[in-house]
Amino acid sequence: MAQDRFTGVGLGLRRPHLEQVAQMDNHGVPFWETCPENVIGDGGRDHRWACAILDRDPVLTHGLAISVGGFDPWDEAYLRDLDRFLVRTGTPWHSEHLCFTRVDGNCLHELLPLPFTRDAARHTIARARELQARLPVPLLLENITYYAELGASEMDEGDFITEVLEGADVGWLLDVNNVYVNALNFGFDPKAWLSRMPLERVDQLHIAGHKRFGAITVDTHGADVIEPVIDLMQWTLARLGRPVPVLLERDNHIPDLDLLLAERARLQTAYDAAMAPVEVRHA
Amino acid sequence: MLETRTHRLQRALASLVLDGDEASLEADPGGPARRQELSQTDQRAFRDQGQAMMTYRELTRLSLSEPLETMFPVLKALLEGADAWDGCLQAFLEARVVGSSQYRDIAPAFLGWLASSGWGQVRWPFLLELAHAELLEVLVARFPDSDPPQDLHDEPTPDDLIFLDPATQVVSYTHAVHRVREEAPVPEARPTHLLAFRNAEGDVRLKELTPVTAALLVRARNQSLAEAATTLNLPDLAPILTLLKDLCREGAIAGFQTST
Numbered sequence: 001m002a003q004d005r006f007t008g009v010g011l012g013l014r015r016p017h018l019e020q021v022a023q024m025d026n027h028g029v030p031f032w033e034t035c036p037e038n039v040i041g042d043g044g045r046d047h048r049w050a051c052a053i054l055d056r057d058p059v060l061t062h063g064l065a066i067s068v069g070g071f072d073p074w075d076e077a078y079l080r081d082l083d084r085f086l087v088r089t090g091t092p093w094h095s096e097h098l099c100f101t102r103v104d105g106n107c108l109h110e111l112l113p114l115p116f117t118r119d120a121a122r123h124t125i126a127r128a129r130e131l132q133a134r135l136p137v138p139l140l141l142e143n144i145t146y147y148a149e150l151g152a153s154e155m156d157e158g159d160f161i162t163e164v165l166e167g168a169d170v171g172w173l174l175d176v177n178n179v180y181v182n183a184l185n186f187g188f189d190p191k192a193w194l195s196r197m198p199l200e201r202v203d204q205l206h207i208a209g210h211k212r213f214g215a216i217t218v219d220t221h222g223a224d225v226i227e228p229v230i231d232l233m234q235w236t237l238a239r240l241g242r243p244v245p246v247l248l249e250r251d252n253h254i255p256d257l258d259l260l261l262a263e264r265a266r267l268q269t270a271y272d273a274a275m276a277p278v279e280v281r282h283a
Numbered sequence: 284m285l286e287t288r289t290h291r292l293q294r295a296l297a298s299l300v301l302d303g304d305e306a307s308l309e310a311d312p313g314g315p316a317r318r319q320e321l322s323q324t325d326q327r328a329f330r331d332q333g334q335a336m337m338t339y340r341e342l343t344r345l346s347l348s349e350p351l352e353t354m355f356p357v358l359k360a361l362l363e364g365a366d367a368w369d370g371c372l373q374a375f376l377e378a379r380v381v382g383s384s385q386y387r388d389i390a391p392a393f394l395g396w397l398a399s400s401g402w403g404q405v406r407w408p409f410l411l412e413l414a415h416a417e418l419l420e421v422l423v424a425r426f427p428d429s430d431p432p433q434d435l436h437d438e439p440t441p442d443d444l445i446f447l448d449p450a451t452q453v454v455s456y457t458h459a460v461h462r463v464r465e466e467a468p469v470p471e472a473r474p475t476h477l478l479a480f481r482n483a484e485g486d487v488r489l490k491e492l493t494p495v496t497a498a499l500l501v502r503a504r505n506q507s508l509a510e511a512a513t514t515l516n517l518p519d520l521a522p523i524l525t526l527l528k529d530l531c532r533e534g535a536i537a538g539f540q541t542s543t
């Protein structure tokens with residue numbers, strides 16, 4: 001079962017670290033997360049290092065390229081490449097974001113919020129089901145941070161996410177940092193919010209750093225994870241009562257690998273502490 | 284038929300992010316929703332969250348301009364010196380030519396837009412060449428790998444065709460755009476021929492070529508070296524064969540193929 005191979009805290013595989021990671025045999029990272037569109041169609045030295053790691057270590061895949069809630073037609077050529085890539089990596093699932101990134105043939109390269117409406121939920125459910133039918137592994141959708149609601153809402157974010165996950169019957173990549181950031185920006189209690197969500201759908205967690213810009217906090221993935229977010233991760237793991245894998249995301253201000261490995265180890269300790277009572281219960 | 288409300292909301296956000304005239308968007312963040320014929324309540328949602336909506340404008344523009352700033356530092360320095368960089372970015376964003384969802388395709392999309400729009404090239408006739416030269420090394424470094432044909436040898440003879448490594452590029456510019464720096468971004472007007480290739484370690488190498496060598500590298504892909512030399516009025520092939528053998532050893536040329 002996938003859960004046996006994918007547990008603990010993994011790391012996002014980043015270009016500046018590829019060579020070093022490929023040449024390390026004892027990095028201690030239980031699994032990596034990779035972005036397929038960064039690997040598919042690429043070439044050269046870094047690409048060779050990336051492939052060497054992906055062929056050697058356990059990998060989860062996490063995409064940015066597919067505008068799940070958008071209206072642009074599927075990029076069939078990309079989906080064929082993605083299919084091959086997912087099979088090659090042996091990933092147990094593939095995640096994308098619950099958002100839109102493309103409008104009328106243009107990619108905005110930003111995770112943009114879907115309207116919290118019945119029409120948008122219906123549309124996104126249909127799209128997620130179509131996408132799932134084209135993938136060789138289960139699809140997970142990730143909750144994003146948002147800074148404004150797109151148009152007049154008919155429900156809140158939590159209800160929208162629940163409706164889509166259940167309507168599409170897909171798994172949830174729960175980003176606890178995104179919940180925390182949304183809670184800051186919109187003034188709600190993240191634990192109360194999580195308590196009413198369909199946690200049984202969670203197959204993976206994301207954790208990351210964020211930054212405040214004036215009145216708004218942004219999930220920059222560019223700083224260390226702060227204690228309240230670690231606490232939220234531990235609270236969520238205890239609540240789940242299952243050792244779902246946690247992935248530490250770092251996309252900006254990427255530190256040296258040894259610092260990132262140390263940050264991962266710090267989170268692994270927190271992970272183990274959260275899982276200890278669960279394991280005792282199951283023993 | 285009018286598109287669904289969800290689709291029009293997405294279009295309105297795309298307009299708010301990409302359109303020019305930031306001042307009028309600041310003053311009236313509901314404008315994009317109104318132009319999409321969205322309801323009064325949707326328009327009000329845009330207006331009431333004006334500042335947060337503009338955060339999307341800032342974040343998206345950052346995402347789209349960051350790879351350009353990384354890939355085209357000299358072009359950026361040149362245009363910033365003339366107070367024209369922001370205008371260039373705005374014209375690029377409004378053209379809406381970023382079709383690929385792959386982040387690494389943003390910079391090539393910018394190059395393609397410069398070529399098709401001719402933006403700035405009355406004032407800076409070398410602009411397109413400059414952008415091309417800045418992107419060249421990255422394109423060569425990351426060109427998709429493929430296996431060369433089996434029947435290549437590494438000692439050239441006059442009867443052979445040249446088989447370049449797939450990542451290798453032979454380029455000709457009218458300006459010495461490979462010599463510019465951020466501090467001196469205007470290139471000298473001088474015909475320039477370059478060979479860009481990956482060595483065995485995957486590092487990109489640039490070599491300046493004579494016009495004749497550049498022409499030979501292009502011709503001898505479809506014509507034997509002896510025939511190409513005759514066409515180009517090259518009396519002595521011996522030094523060329525030595526050079527080609529070196530280029531093969533260095534990785535620019537995958538090998539040589541007997542022409543049939």
Ligand SMILES: [Fe+2]
Pocket residue numbers: 142175206207249
């Ligand atoms: Fe995430």
